[in-house]
Amino acid sequence: MFSSSRPALVIIDVQQAIDHFDSGYRNNPDAEKVIAKILGQWRDADLPIAHVRHASKFTESPYHPGSPYFEFKADAIPEQREKVFTKSENCAFIGTELDNWLVDQGVTEVVICGVLTNNSVDATVRVAAGLGYDVYVPAEATAAFPLNRLDGKYVAAEDVHWIFLSNLDGEYCRVCSADKLLSSVS
């Protein structure tokens, strides 16, 4: 699957906060378990790993640094030697050193996973592609909430998830299965 020997794993916003929104049923409830599996494999293969955490500017957000839910989820706790980037915007490249770090690591391919498909994952994938990286998104390792449309219609979480992934695929990234990703790294 990869054409380089150093694909990086970038995990977006997998903090306890994600379980503290009143946004309805989230799809892919096992996304964190899948991410833990990918993370384990990246560690075993000694490949670059970046943990991105969201520090909301809004004090009432569960993602605010003062919130009890700001910490990483148990499935995605960084190890000492792994890089942590803290962002305040949806896109992980805005206001962080992520791009410089990837360049320093000699990375040309990135795997992006985490939450939410249609917010921080989407925003980060779009800019990663714009910056010239080849981007892969494992579909089972990201998730969405339902969306209330401005014209009054309702979009279920699973539909939001597939609509945003399908829009990214081909134009900004390659959407793949977690299994295919896991079998590509050893």
Next chain:
Amino acid sequence: MFSSSRPALVIIDVQQAIDHFDSGYRNNPDAEKVIAKILGQWRDADLPIAHVRHASKFTESPYHPGSPYFEFKADAIPEQREKVFTKSENCAFIGTELDNWLVDQGVTEVVICGVLTNNSVDATVRVAAGLGYDVYVPAEATAAFPLNRLDGKYVAAEDVHWIFLSNLDGEYCRVCSADKLLSSVS
């Protein structure tokens, strides 16, 4: 609607190329007419105007600089004194001087319109918000094509349009009506 006296208008990819895709029925067929109206009002009010054009890296694209359809559509031809930015990525801030120019103009609020809702408009809105601008998107002044989902389902152009606008609204921008926008500028 605006809290500053210098809201900028940023028009994205309104080139003849957009009529040369075999992507099915586009919604908002009058989007260019609406954009022409907004552009006229911005000119009358002597407010900052940026025309962004897409120069595709792919020779077979109607947006490639060598294509006969690379030129702006008649509804949105820049005047001599107006700024033109040429981009090769979806996001108009990547590889261009748009951000510097907006800062130089003292702009804090931007109106973003053009095509497509779910590609260059979305990518530009997300980064504009991330860079700290207050962003407005007039719903009738942008448009989408249908989307074939990776899981085999089909999403009509009108649904793509409203799903992506609804996702941006509140988080990255304020979606408004063209009428409300036009009545806010004089």
